[in-house]
Amino acid sequence: xxxxxxxxxxxxxxxxxxxxxxxxxxxxxxxxxxxxxxxxxxxxxxxxxxxxxxxxxxxxxxxxxxxxxxxxxxxxxxxxxxxxxxxxxxxxxxxxxxxxxxxxxxxxxxxxxxxxxxxxxxxxxxxxxxxxxxxxxxxxxxxxxxxxxxxxxxxxxxxxxxxxxxxxxxxxxxxxxxxxxxxxxxxxxxxxxxxxxxxxxxxxxxxxxxxxxxxxxxxxxxxxxxxxxxxxxxxxxxxxxxxxxxxxxxxxxxxxxxxxxxxxxxxxxxxxxxxxxxxxxxxxxxxxxxxxxxxxxxxxxxxxxxxxxxxxxxxxxxxxxxxxxxxxxx
Amino acid sequence: xxxxxxxxxxxxxxxxxxxxxxxxxxxxxxxxxxxxxxxxxxxxxxxxxxxxxxxxxxxxxxxxxxxxxxxxxxxxxxxxxxxxxxxxxxxxxxxxxxxxxxxxxxxxxxxxxxxxxxxxxxxxxxxxxxxxxxxxxxxxxxxxxxxxxxxxxxxxxxxxxxxxxxxxxxxxxxxxxxxxxxxxxxxxxxxxxxxxxxxxxxxxxxxxxxxxxxxxxxxxxxxxxxxxxxxxxxxxxxxxxxxxxxxxxxxxxxxxxxxxxxxxxxxxxxxxxxxxxxxxxxxxxxxxxxxxxxxxxxxxxxxxxxxxxxxxxxxxxxxxxxxxxxxxxx
Numbered sequence: 001x002x003x004x005x006x007x008x009x010x011x012x013x014x015x016x017x018x019x020x021x022x023x024x025x026x027x028x029x030x031x032x033x034x035x036x037x038x039x040x041x042x043x044x045x046x047x048x049x050x051x052x053x054x055x056x057x058x059x060x061x062x063x064x065x066x067x068x069x070x071x072x073x074x075x076x077x078x079x080x081x082x083x084x085x086x087x088x089x090x091x092x093x094x095x096x097x098x099x100x101x102x103x104x105x106x107x108x109x110x111x112x113x114x115x116x117x118x119x120x121x122x123x124x125x126x127x128x129x130x131x132x133x134x135x136x137x138x139x140x141x142x143x144x145x146x147x148x149x150x151x152x153x154x155x156x157x158x159x160x161x162x163x164x165x166x167x168x169x170x171x172x173x174x175x176x177x178x179x180x181x182x183x184x185x186x187x188x189x190x191x192x193x194x195x196x197x198x199x200x201x202x203x204x205x206x207x208x209x210x211x212x213x214x215x216x217x218x219x220x221x222x223x224x225x226x227x228x229x230x231x232x233x234x235x236x237x238x239x240x241x242x243x244x245x246x247x248x249x250x251x252x253x254x255x256x257x258x259x260x261x262x263x264x265x266x267x268x269x270x271x272x273x274x275x276x277x278x279x280x281x282x283x284x285x286x287x288x289x290x291x292x293x294x295x296x297x298x299x300x301x302x303x304x305x306x307x308x309x310x311x312x313x314x315x316x317x318x319x320x321x322x323x324x325x326x327x328x329x330x
Numbered sequence: 331x332x333x334x335x336x337x338x339x340x341x342x343x344x345x346x347x348x349x350x351x352x353x354x355x356x357x358x359x360x361x362x363x364x365x366x367x368x369x370x371x372x373x374x375x376x377x378x379x380x381x382x383x384x385x386x387x388x389x390x391x392x393x394x395x396x397x398x399x400x401x402x403x404x405x406x407x408x409x410x411x412x413x414x415x416x417x418x419x420x421x422x423x424x425x426x427x428x429x430x431x432x433x434x435x436x437x438x439x440x441x442x443x444x445x446x447x448x449x450x451x452x453x454x455x456x457x458x459x460x461x462x463x464x465x466x467x468x469x470x471x472x473x474x475x476x477x478x479x480x481x482x483x484x485x486x487x488x489x490x491x492x493x494x495x496x497x498x499x500x501x502x503x504x505x506x507x508x509x510x511x512x513x514x515x516x517x518x519x520x521x522x523x524x525x526x527x528x529x530x531x532x533x534x535x536x537x538x539x540x541x542x543x544x545x546x547x548x549x550x551x552x553x554x555x556x557x558x559x560x561x562x563x564x565x566x567x568x569x570x571x572x573x574x575x576x577x578x579x580x581x582x583x584x585x586x587x588x589x590x591x592x593x594x595x596x597x598x599x600x601x602x603x604x605x606x607x608x609x610x611x612x613x614x615x616x617x618x619x620x621x622x623x624x625x626x627x628x629x630x631x632x633x634x635x636x637x638x639x640x641x642x643x644x645x646x647x648x649x650x651x652x653x654x655x656x657x658x659x660x
Contacts, residue, residue, distance in 0.1 A: 022478075032545040032659050033477045129474070135621040137474040141467035144459070147363045148352075148641035215362040273627070276603060290638040291465040294628035297603070299621060308620040311478035323650045329362045 005318050006040040006072040009079060010064055010089060015103055015130075016042075016079030017053030018307040024055060028311050035318045037311075041067050043080070068093040075314055078102040087111040094118035094126055099317035101310055103130035105204040109220045112211055116328060125324045127313035132205040133158060133282050135305025136298040137312075142212055142286055143326065149288030151213045153253040156284030157277050158205045160301040161188045161196040162228050162248040164280040166265070169236045170245055171278075176231060188280055188301075198227035199263040202250045209284075210252040210259055215329035218252075218259065226264040235265075243270035247277065273297075335648050336370040336402040339409060340394055340419060345433055345460075346372075346409030347383030348637040354385060358641050365648045367641075371397050373410070398423040405644055408432040417441040424448035424456055429647035431640055433460035435534040439550045442541055446658055455647035455654045462535040463488060463612050465635025466628040467642075472542055472616055473656065479618030481543045483583040486614030487607050488535045490631040491518045491526040492558045492578040494610040496595070499566045500575055501608075506561060518610055518631075528557035529593040532580045539614075540582040540589055545659030548582075548589065556594040573600035577607065603627075 009020040022028040023039040043064045044050050047057035061067035068076050068089060076093040078100060080086045087107040090100045095118040102108060108115065108128050119126040129139045133156075145151060157163050161183055168179040180197065183189035195201045203223035210218035228248055239246045249266040252259055268274040273295055277283045282300025287293045299305040316324050339350040352358040353369040373394045374380050377387035391397035398406050398419060406423040408430060410416045417437040420430045425448040432438060438445065438458050449456040459469045463486075475481060487493050491513055498509040510527065513519035525531045533553035540548035558578055569576045579596040582589055598604045603625055607613045612630025617623045629635040646654050 029478055030476060030480060032657060034657060035477075135618075136624055137467075137471035140470045140474045141626075144467040144470045144642045144646070145638070146360060147365075147645035148359055148638045150360060273603070273606060276606065288465075288638065290634045292629045292635060294466055294626065296471075296624065296626050298624035304620045305622060308475070308478045308618065312474045315477035316474070320650050320653045323653070327362060327364060 003318070004036045004038050005074050007037050007075045007077060007314065008041050008043070008067050008073045009039065009077045010043040011078070011080035012042050012044045012050055012053040012055060013079065014303050015306050015310070016077065017055070018303040019077055019079060019310050021054055022307060022311060029315055033315045035315045037314065040070060040073050043067055064089050065092060068098055069096065073098055075099045075101065075317055077310055077314065078104055079310070080104070081106070083107050083110050087114065090115055091118040094124045095122045097122045097124055099125040099321070101127050101313040101317060103128070103306055103310055105131040105201065105208060109204040109207040112208070113217045113328065116325065119322065119325045123322045125317035125321055127317055127324055128208065129313050130306045130309035132208050133284060133296070134300040134302065135309045136282060136284065136296050136300060138284055138296055139212065141294065141296060142209065145286050145288045145291055145294065146213065149290050151286060151288050153251065153287040154209045154213055154284065155249060155251040157247050157274060157282050158250050158284065158300065159196055159202040159248055160280030160282055161193070163277060163282070164188050165197070166228060166231065166236070166246055166248065167278050169233060170240055173233070175233050176229065197229050199225040199248065202248060202263045206250040206252055206261060206263060210261055211328065212326055213252060214259055217328060218261065223261040223263055228265050231265050239267050244268055244272070245275040247274050249274065333648070334366045334368050335404050337367050337405045337407060337644065338371050338373070338397050338403045339369065339407045340373040341408070341410035342372050342374045342380055342383040342385060343409065344633050345636050345640070346407065347385070348633040349407055349409060349640050351384055352637060352641065359645055363645045365645045367644065370400060370403050373397055394419050395422060398428055399426065403428060405429045405431065405647055407640055407644065408434055409640070410434070411436070413437050413440050417444065420445055421448040424454045425452045427452045427454055429455040429651070431457050431643040431647060433458070433636055433640055435461040435531065435538060439534040439537040442538070443547045443658065446655065449652065449655045453652045455651055457643035457647055457654055458538070459643050460636045460639035462538050463614055463626070464630040464632065465639045466612060466614065466626050466630060468614055468626055469542065471624065471626060472539070475616050475618045475621055475624065476543065479620045481616060481618050483581065483617040484539045484543055484614065485579060485581040487577050487604060487612050488580050488614065488630065489526055489532040489578055490610030490612055491523070493607060493612070494518050495527070496558060496561065496566070496576055496578065497608050499563060500570055503563065505563050506559065527559050529555040529578065532578060532593045536580040536582055536591060536593060540591055541658065542656055543582060544589055547658060548591065553591040553593055558595050561595050569597050574598050574602070575605040577604050579604065
């Protein structure tokens with residue numbers, strides 16, 4: 001019989017709700033994983049949100065800090081989004097000996113040193129695979145490459161919304177405004193699309209990749225960021241006429257005087273695999289000095305892939321404990 | 331200061347020699363990994379082989395079983411190839427409390443249950459990332475996906491030699507015989523190319539993937555195997571005329587009555603990313619029920635990528651211990 005691990009889920013929106021439902025219905029982990037999960041409690045604004053997520057409102061805790069302190073909570077899944085109070089809750093949980101798993105790219109990219117310090121204090125696992133590239137096993141791959149390679153460059157399409165818009169402009173010949181409206185209709189873009197289309201989301205994710213790659217905290221404000229709102233139908237058509245495409249490329253590479261960090265609409269030639277990334281897919285290339293380029297491609301967002309990545313991290317935290325936590329070089 | 335871990339390397343050929351040299355010269359791991367390695371001893375036929383690998387012949391042990399028993403050996407890297415005595419040495423080491431890392435697809439695919447039983451007895455780490463897909467972080471990705479997904483299918487190009495031959499026939503219009511001769515000249519194919527061109531190598535690797543995916547031991551003889559020696563220049567030209575390509579595709583998928591396991595030359599359409607896999611690259615698609623398809627691409631062979639994968643596994647074994655070992659479902 002596998003061990004049963006108590007989990008608290010903070011935030012029962014699209015992602016957190018999916019995670020909590022899978023735990024509550026016993027479909028969170030595979031039998032071969034050796035780990036079974038039990039939902040101890042959830043945090044949200046009120047019982048309506050919890051009921052809307054298809055969960056028993058009795059699971060609702062009134063106070064997040066009290067919830068994570070409950071002795072039966074061994075792992076905390078943070079799916080609230082935003083920098084605070086998410087980061088404070090994660091730090092408190094980690095320091096108190098609870099493993100933490102999150103998909104929150106803003107809190108991780110801005111508060112990584114405090115989070116890792118709390119994990120060190122509590123000897124706990126902190127994992128954030130779902131914060132970059134959704135379901136793509138990107139951070140486990142980067143960890144594996146980093147152990148024996150100097151990573152020279154990480155480059156990719158890490159925002160599905162903007163890729164969908166650019167691809168829609170390219171394949172259907174629509175304007176930016178029409179493609180954005182369609183992305184909003186499909187639920188890929190928010191009513192206020194700024195975080196996606198102006199590259200903030202991609203810069204958070206790039207800052208996380210850059211921090212793990214370099215071993216120092218890279219703040220998202222260090223990223224030279226250009227969004228896609230200025231990309232015209234003519235530029236897209238011109239790229240297509242040349243056999244290539246325009247994609248929002250996020251890149252961190254080493255230079256003589258440190259890291260170069262950019263998020264910008266970029267022409268990619270027809271031979272470049274990035275030009276084949278369609279719809280709202282993500283793709284990332286990791287270049288190690290010994291290994292050369294490794295390329296990963298998959299669903300970068302959506303409740304099922306993102307919840308999968310979170311639950312895989314939960315299993316890894318249960319199996320491996322604090323050894324799974326990434327380190328920054330002191 | 332990182333811990334220094336004693337390593338024995340069994341076999342100092344192309345791959346083992348690279349691993350041993352990197353350990354001996356202090357270039358095996360990255361500073362951020364927190365792990366430093368020391369080369370305790372190596373095994374090979376005689377001092378000439380060891381000297382040829384650029385290593386101090388004084389490192390040579392006369393007996394493999396005696397070498398792995400030395401108390402200063404904490405991790406054993408097996409790079410001898412072949413089923414025996416490699417499998418026996420690995421089992422002995424694991425049962426005695428030494429972690430084992432290997433690139434040996436034949437021994438792993440045929441002896442996986444014995445190897446995992448020994449790892450259980452010794453509470454040790456067994457890792458074999460380099461046995462499939464060379465430097466591509468494929469098994470760590472599969473492990474991550476498997477924790478929270480039922481994996482429906484794994485499909486890929488997992489033999490670089492045959493991909494090089496097929497791609498050469500396609501891009502240069504050469505015959506199979508000429509492309510094979512060129513692959514031999516470049517060192518991609520052996521003097522006796524049977525293991526590659528008849529699909530044995532791919533069937534070993536597929537059996538490992540299938541075992542990890544299904545949780546039961548899949549023997550390579552269960553694979554329905556067709557090599558590429560019967561592929562004609564005309565078939566390649568015809569595939570190209572249709573906008574696609576022929577690739578040696580290895581696939582395991584679930585069916586009502588168990589697993590379907592095939593290695594065979596297969597037509598892939600121009601929209602299929604597998605048709606874009608050139609030269610001796612490898613690529614693999616993992617399809618999870620929640621996650622959808624994840625696609626990985628990179629260098630599937632060669633001393634640098636393969637040694638990287640081995641050394642990353644060595645670091646992971648040192649950091650994580652027995653929690654890193656895959657499990658078959660009892």
